Amino acid sequence: MKSHEEIYNLLKEKFGDAIGQSITNLPVESFIEVSPLKIHEISYFLRDDNELLFDNLMLLSGLDDMNDKKVKQEDGSIADVPGTLSVVYHIESTSFRHKIVLKCSCPKDKPEVESVNSIWRSADWNEREAYDMFGIIFLNHPDLRRILMPYDWEHGFPLRKDYKNPEFYQGMKVPY
Amino acid sequence: MSDYSNLKTEEMVLNMGPQHPSTHGVLRLEIKLDGELIVEVKPHVGYLHRCFEKHCEAMTYPQIVPYVDRMDYLASMSNELGYAIAVERLMGIQVPERVEYIRVIMAELQRIASHMVALGTYGLDIGAFTPFLYLFADRERILSIFEETCGARLLYNYIWVGGLSHDLHPDFIRKAKEFVTYFRPKITELNNLLSYNKIFIERTANVGILPIETAINYGMTGPNLRASGLKWDLRRDDPYSIYDKFEFDIPVGKGWVGTLGDCWDRYFVRVLEMEQSLNILDQALAQIPDGDVTSAIPKRIKPAERQIYTRVENPRGELGYFIVSKGGLQPHRVKVRPPSFISLGLMNELCKGHLVADVIAILGSIDIVLGEVDR
Numbered sequence: 001m002k003s004h005e006e007i008y009n010l011l012k013e014k015f016g017d018a019i020g021q022s023i024t025n026l027p028v029e030s031f032i033e034v035s036p037l038k039i040h041e042i043s044y045f046l047r048d049d050n051e052l053l054f055d056n057l058m059l060l061s062g063l064d065d066m067n068d069k070k071v072k073q074e075d076g077s078i079a080d081v082p083g084t085l086s087v088v089y090h091i092e093s094t095s096f097r098h099k100i101v102l103k104c105s106c107p108k109d110k111p112e113v114e115s116v117n118s119i120w121r122s123a124d125w126n127e128r129e130a131y132d133m134f135g136i137i138f139l140n141h142p143d144l145r146r147i148l149m150p151y152d153w154e155h156g157f158p159l160r161k162d163y164k165n166p167e168f169y170q171g172m173k174v175p176y
Numbered sequence: 177m178s179d180y181s182n183l184k185t186e187e188m189v190l191n192m193g194p195q196h197p198s199t200h201g202v203l204r205l206e207i208k209l210d211g212e213l214i215v216e217v218k219p220h221v222g223y224l225h226r227c228f229e230k231h232c233e234a235m236t237y238p239q240i241v242p243y244v245d246r247m248d249y250l251a252s253m254s255n256e257l258g259y260a261i262a263v264e265r266l267m268g269i270q271v272p273e274r275v276e277y278i279r280v281i282m283a284e285l286q287r288i289a290s291h292m293v294a295l296g297t298y299g300l301d302i303g304a305f306t307p308f309l310y311l312f313a314d315r316e317r318i319l320s321i322f323e324e325t326c327g328a329r330l331l332y333n334y335i336w337v338g339g340l341s342h343d344l345h346p347d348f349i350r351k352a353k354e355f356v357t358y359f360r361p362k363i364t365e366l367n368n369l370l371s372y373n374k375i376f377i378e379r380t381a382n383v384g385i386l387p388i389e390t391a392i393n394y395g396m397t398g399p400n401l402r403a404s405g406l407k408w409d410l411r412r413d414d415p416y417s418i419y420d421k422f423e424f425d426i427p428v429g430k431g432w433v434g435t436l437g438d439c440w441d442r443y444f445v446r447v448l449e450m451e452q453s454l455n456i457l458d459q460a461l462a463q464i465p466d467g468d469v470t471s472a473i474p475k476r477i478k479p480a481e482r483q484i485y486t487r488v489e490n491p492r493g494e495l496g497y498f499i500v501s502k503g504g505l506q507p508h509r510v511k512v513r514p515p516s517f518i519s520l521g522l523m524n525e526l527c528k529g530h531l532v533a534d535v536i537a538i539l540g541s542i543d544i545v546l547g548e549v550d551r
Contacts, residue, residue, distance in 0.1 A: 029484050055392050061486060061498050061511040088498065090485050093407060094392060101485070124396025127520040135227070148222040148550060158230055159509075 001098045004030045007052070013040060030103035031088070039089075039104050040140075041113040046091065046100070048121050054100065058090040062130035065105065065160045080144035082108035085134050086162075089116070106136070112120040133159035187215060190532065194223050198536045201546030205523070206540075213390050217527045217535065219520055224550035230281040232510040237263050237477040238337055239508065243415060245331040247514065248548040250293050251491045253286035255324075256335035258488040260498040261416055263337045265486055266479045273337050274467035276418045281352065282322075282335065283417075283488075288359070290491035291446045294543040299370050301540040302379050307370040314362060317320070317355055319346070338473040343494060348360045349461055356457050363451055371447060376405040379433030380443060384526045384538035394525065395518045398493025402540055403445040404431035404437035410489040422459045426451045439541035446543075478505055492516055492543055512551060516544035 002010075008022045011032065020033030024144055029036035032086035046054040048106035084105040092099040094116075106113055117123045127138045128147040135157040138144055146153060165174055202223035208216040211540040232240050235421065244259045245252040256278055264271065291511060296311035319329045326334040334341050370376055386396070391404045401408055407427045411419040427448035429441035479501040489498035493515030501506040519542045526538050 019476065029482070031483075032258065057395060058487070058494070059496055059498055059511070059513040061509075062508055063500065063511075066502070066508070090482075090496075090498070097413070120395065121393050122518055125517060146222075148225040150222070158227060 001007050001096050002051070003098075004032075004100065007100050008032055008099070010052075011042065011045075014045060019044065025127045029101055031103045034102045034104045035105045036087070036104040036113040036176050037139075038114070039087075039102070040116060040119070042102070042120045043089075043091075043116045050061075052083075052098075053093045053095050054091045055120075056092050056094050057116070057122050057126075058092055058099075059086050059088075059092075060116075060126035060130065060135035062086070062136055062159065063088055064134060064159065068162070084108060085111045085136055087130060087136060111136045113137070113141055116140050117141055133157055135160070138173075185211070188482040191462055192535070192538040194220075197333060199218055199539065200297065200544055201522075201544075201549075203546055203549070207527075207534065207535065212531050213533065214343060214527045214530050214532060217524045220522050221517075221520065221549050224546050226551070227506075229510055230551040231514065234506065238508075241336060242331065242333045245333060247551055248490065248492065248495070248516070249330055249543045250545055251286050251290045252330060252332050253282045253335065254290075254488065254490045255495065256332065257283050257417070258486065258490070258495045259497055260335050260337050263479075266482065266484045266499055267337075267474065267477060269472055269474065270340060270350070271336050271419075271472045272467045272469065273465050275461055275469050275472070275484065275538065277464040278340060278344060278469065279335055279409060280417055280419065280422075281457060281464070282325075283319065284456050284460070285318050285352070285355075287453045287491045288450050289315050290449050292318075292493070293441065295366070295370070295446055298543070299376070301536050302376055304370055304373065304376060307366060309370065310362075310369065311366070314359060317358070319353055321355065324351070325350070336473055337477060340469045342434040344470045349464065352457065353461055356454050356461070360451075362452060363447060366447065371444060377433050377440060380537055380541065381426070383434075383439045383530065383534050384541060385435050386437040386442075386522070386526060390522075390525065391437070394522045396522060397492070397515055397518070398489065398491070398492060399445045399449060399517055400442055402427065403442040404428050410487060410494060413470045414487065416486070416488055419456075421463075422456045424455050427436055427452065439537050442541040442543075459496055467491060475507075478503070483492055487513070492545065492548070493519065514551065516542075516546075516547040517540065517549045 011019050018035040018038035022032050024030040046052050063086040065084045065086055069081045070078050071081050073079050086103050086105040089102040127141055130136050131144055132146045132149050156163055185502055187193055188209045190207045193199040194202040204220040207219040244255045292311040292315040300309040302312045323329050324331045386404050388404045388406055391401050395485040407426050407429055408427050420470050429436055429445055433440050475526050485498045485501040496513035499507050499510040500509040527535055
């Protein structure tokens, strides 16, 4: 069984810049920031390294960080800087009983994260849900479609904080 | 003799559901068939989607409790327990011992009631009508106990953050003990009636075999995972509440009548689990202390900026709540890990290569509740 710090140091040593800060917000959950385009490689290492053996992805969740900013530009006008969307991975090892939380953030205007579907198959539907609710694109996912919302839903991604209800759905006024 | 070699065959798509009695709710399965063999199963979910997670972001923490009831509506008590524990850990609340005992009693009664539905409807799917009636009649006894305690039969709003909505009624302990003594011999009756029935075994043994590596990789949890042979129970492996005080066994699949991890194993692990729940109930009902059940309920729930993932062992597997707080009265994000949602993702893997009639047997054996899949 390894502690959060040990795993962090191991990852930092192996992957260097792809690993960001380790946020330790004890007594509650600690997590490690990870580069969204390196997550596949890191996950592969986490699963197959003999000292780690993280074989179970408990939960993959999308998250809107709600950190949109308004920046005053040189000519005095105010421009919106879009915030970030995140994907949070809760992983555990059924043999060693240790757990780790990874978080990778991507900008809202280009929300691309590597899929980990080929490493933990439970990511398949979870990633589809994160796409459905937040519009996060999972690169190399074999079947990235909406899952809970209707397939023909065209009014954006409902769990984003800036989501607005559509005025009409299929010609019906909302609220009807 | 006629020559069939130049007969043309092609794949056929069969649509099952959303309105179909053995999909256990509104689930649509798109089944690709080659003759009678299954090539691919594509589940389509979302017919019951009501955006639980979006609702949560507009509610205060205590207001969410009635909503979590409505996810897995056959195991509302367990859902509430999970949510209450998650918020309590987020806030650092310690609840009185009596509350913990009552919660465990409720969760275990709920586990038995939920398994009764699972086993009863599974028999119904396979074609055995009688066990279904027996089990539902017994389940009614549990629901009556719940109804007398909190006024509702299915959606209780009983376990609150930091405590319970109110204490047990004076006759509760006697009635619960009575149920435990009454139900113990009923399990043997169920075994004689359904479990060892030859037709039932023929339909379920060696069908839908799930090897342990696949099960873990696909995130299978609960009875479905244990049926594949891994002794993994969150009540023991990631203890919460006061489960470490009780002695109970964790039944795992052994391939009793067929192969390890087949449908019959998944069925029988649930039967054995009911027995273990009765053991826990026996101990909890004997030890329950006195105390005030509402004393630790906070007046205002406003956690600091932090996040937490907690999980409990629901009748259907690992139910997790991932709660992110930004310091307000409402959560920033509540993400649920519903066990049925993850199990359903395995349908394709389990059904491939089986006959079309086996889809019903496999779907029933993984025991899903669509209210939880779609949230």
